[in-house]
Amino acid sequence: MANPSLLILPGDGIGPEVMAQVTRIIDWFGEKRDLAFDVEHDLVGGAAYDKHGTPLHDDTMARALEVDAVLLGAVGGPKYDDLDFSVKPERGLLRLRKEMDLFSNLRPAQCFDALADFSSLKKDIVAGLDIMIVRELTSGVYFGEPRGIFEEGNERVGINTQRYTESEIERVARSAFELARRRGNKVCSMEKANVMESGILWREVTQRVRDAEYPDVELSHMYADNGAMQLVRAPKQFDVIVTDNLFGDILSDCAAMLTGSLGMLPSASLGAPNADGRPKALYEPVHGSAPDIAGQGKANPIACILSFAMALRYSFDQGEEAARLEKAVEQALADGARTPDLMGPEGGTPITTEEMGNAILKAL
């Protein structure tokens, strides 16, 4: 049988450095665990724009649709700030999400024991925190039409459209309920049904899916503004949160920052299962391209490495190998391996991106 295939898109900023460590980990699994992947590398974001004048070449898009999973580093940077909207680095990522139909974005907000002191929140509020945010990723205001900047009278108007169909809400709701069953069995859905009709439909459909298909899962509804408050006040009240593309963008970043472990958090973006049962899938760290520290060996590769662990679990049904990798990361941290972002109040000497890769490989 052919090896499973991986398309690696390091992207911009710290993307290439952190991905270099992931590549070493992938090689290790091929050599030591008889789990070899066919790996290809390609460009996305500003890096693709620099070469091709587009943030995602059609050939890259086509390969993304063929491989078993895509691993992405990060996109964007100040160099590209003044580019036209249509060729901004972000458009490459958004095109991947849309054309791969990756409607379910899983963003764990987890507080690592070794790092509980790093949060700006009090330790007892975040220690042991383990939330999963399920963000709808292919619709809503990110993709709705009409959109653009138009002339109106003698001024311009900027327009975007928030838009959700019942079936779009149903499928992301299902993925949240499925996940909840494997966790705390509790879902909180967030919208602004008090001011937006799209939120009313969201609330109604999530409730209907729950009542008809997941009566064993507890479902509550919360306005997104209150959701932001509750995340700050008492995040441990949540198990799975399901929300739309834009609220999910903001709330998941807020939740990620609560943990104090931003450089540690992976994400998975999943589509519908293929004939072989594998969903189309893209894995990427929650953090961005961090242009301010790019190329200096300061970046923490763990979020990207844990994104590969998510790939092992969700795309390749290798839950045990995923757990092995996750344990190795914890071990490296317990052994004191710290990139600069993990330097806590107690101080110490930070290690480089590559040394963190070494520490994890050693723990493996």
Add this chain to the structure above:
Amino acid sequence: MANPSLLILPGDGIGPEVMAQVTRIIDWFGEKRDLAFDVEHDLVGGAAYDKHGTPLHDDTMARALEVDAVLLGAVGGPKYDDLDFSVKPERGLLRLRKEMDLFSNLRPAQCFDALADFSSLKKDIVAGLDIMIVRELTSGVYFGEPRGIFEEGNERVGINTQRYTESEIERVARSAFELARRRGNKVCSMEKANVMESGILWREVTQRVRDAEYPDVELSHMYADNGAMQLVRAPKQFDVIVTDNLFGDILSDCAAMLTGSLGMLPSASLGAPNADGRPKALYEPVHGSAPDIAGQGKANPIACILSFAMALRYSFDQGEEAARLEKAVEQALADGARTPDLMGPEGGTPITTEEMGNAILKAL
């Protein structure tokens, strides 16, 4: 000369209880400071719906447009959850905002010294925090058309429209720059210009207004998701934040919760100045109607009382009297007055809503 006029709309939940204390304070200013107001009371939200079948009667709307300032308690509650969207309590508040054209919503996020321990954030992160969030309040996805739930093929689709004209952005930007000049002279504007065209226009127009009219004020731009992270990570980096209606809803609630002083935070919603120089204005606490504790004397009236202080300052040019009232609140807290929401780790005996009113009157 006639007394200035105030329309008081206590609303739902804890609204009436907290407003009762404000009324006592208003009376005190009339008696002791020769600052008498002509005060009328009326209904809004669920309370108005119960009586009139609409969350804001036309007569109330008309009076709101005539008086010098409106004071509002809070609207909404589970009793009204199943009402049709068009008569939900929130529609009453939204109609006031829209027809009074209150485009600039000032939401201070301030951490009171006596309460710095109450935040879920570490004390050094929030002690002394003093941010002003300026939220656009009459446009964006709250009011954009088309909106609604429509049939499409054989399913329904929920639609809302994010929409900003240049002049809408200009006027709220100006109000943020004006405020910044009286504070730290620094504005951070938040949007999602990387994924939304309305955000691109927002960024362009705020920058243009700054360059042409406020070159002395420092302006930076941040994506709203990063804004949520930065608020959690290091909120003191901000002075004034300006953002749109929906981002403002979420980010200001997040910021409010950071302070640990949610029951303490007032807000002002201002329109364009009238002929006499007074802006149309509505003042209300940031907190909601808290139906779970309504009618039990547990509510903290301070947010609503400080909203009246904002009215003294912004509508009646009584900055000194506003400061007097704010000092009295601080004094009451320093003297140990604590409603149940202000019970910190150190414990103690909470007082009632009315007793908090007494404590503040005593301090006055």
